[in-house]
Every structure is written in structure tokens, then in C-alpha cells.
Amino acid sequence: MKKNKILNLSLLITLMTMKIYSQDLIKTYVIIEFKDEFKFSIEKYRKFYWIIDSDDLNKKESILYLGITSDQNLNKCLKKEVMNPNIFFKDDTSRSEDEQFDRMDKLMEIIKQHKIKIQTIIKKWASSGQREKITIYATAIKGNFCFSELLRIQKDDFEGKVALPVSNISAYDEFWKSSKAKYFFNTDFSKIDFDIFYQD
Numbered sequence: 001m002k003k004n005k006i007l008n009l010s011l012l013i014t015l016m017t018m019k020i021y022s023q024d025l026i027k028t029y030v031i032i033e034f035k036d037e038f039k040f041s042i043e044k045y046r047k048f049y050w051i052i053d054s055d056d057l058n059k060k061e062s063i064l065y066l067g068i069t070s071d072q073n074l075n076k077c078l079k080k081e082v083m084n085p086n087i088f089f090k091d092d093t094s095r096s097e098d099e100q101f102d103r104m105d106k107l108m109e110i111i112k113q114h115k116i117k118i119q120t121i122i123k124k125w126a127s128s129g130q131r132e133k134i135t136i137y138a139t140a141i142k143g144n145f146c147f148s149e150l151l152r153i154q155k156d157d158f159e160g161k162v163a164l165p166v167s168n169i170s171a172y173d174e175f176w177k178s179s180k181a182k183y184f185f186n187t188d189f190s191k192i193d194f195d196i197f198y199q200d
Helices: 002-022 071-078 097-114 173-177 179-186
Strands: 027-038 046-053 062-064 116-125 130-149 161-171
8 A cells, every 4th residue: 555655746746747747848849760671680770769859959859768668757758857767776766657658659669650751771791781871851740848867887888868758749740841951961961870879
């Protein structure tokens, strides 16, 4: 009983924090999707997602985490504290799992319906006959996202920020009519180590 009360309190704190965070933080972003395909591979393809603040294109891209994480990690992200969404500690809970699934499903549907192709990269290895095709898509969106420095486990882990979707997410196709849109067609995104962070 006592444990259930603690878990319910944790969920309440998470929801209240999200409500406060969401009140005035709707911003515009562009999600970059990397679809990585190899000619010879067990997996048909893998996808990786990054997010850029469309109001400050000079900022470094952040990893967009599209999985379920713990309430504690979500709270840390909302408070801009260091965390790693792939790591669950002993007392972590996921009471907000249903809400997280709903947000992920909505965001993935927006990406599916509104993404545009901005770049294709082909790599070939003559000695092995291997071929890699990287297709890069961009989706302009509005919404509330929290950003935290990624907790690094090893010295060579990605050094930067990870983002989690919070609320009020919607497509923002009008962005592609703005002067900032040309940045995404003129930038060589192959320079990003896009597959540096694997999402379970």
C-alpha cells in the first residue's frame, strides 16, 4: 500500500511538472530522420531521429528519443538535469507509460505524413560488394520538448543533448515556405554521426 502511494505521488508530480512546463514553451523544431539501409544486413533498415531548434539553427543537433523511459528520467528532463532515457535505476517507475505511448504514436504519425526527403547518400565498398544507402528526411513541427544533457556511461559516448516529446505536438508545414527552410536543403547532414546513440 505504501509503495503504491509513493508510485501514485511520483506520477502526480510528473503530470504536474509537465503541465507547468507545457504552458508557454510551444516552439518550432525540425526533426531529421536518417533511414540507414545496407545491401547485406540482418536488419532491412534502421532509423535514427535528431531534432533541431528552427529558431536557432546554429545549435548542435540533439538526439530525439522515441522510446519509453521512466518517470524519474522524464522529470529530470523537464528540470534540465543530466539523464539517459535508456537507463532505468532500481526504484524507477513508468506510471506514465500510456501517456508516453500516446505521444510517441502521435509524433510518429506526424513524421510519417509530413516528412520530406532532403538528401540521399550512397556508399559502396568494391572489395565486399557492400552498399549503404542513407535517406534523410525532415519534418517541421510545433510542440513542447524537454532537453537534457545525456548522461555518459563511457568516455567515448555521445556528448550532447537528448530530447523527449512532452505535449502539444503538431505538424508545421508552413515552415517550408520560410527563408530558414533552405538551410535543410543546403546542409550536408552526412557529417552527423547519426547512429551514435542506439534506442532500445
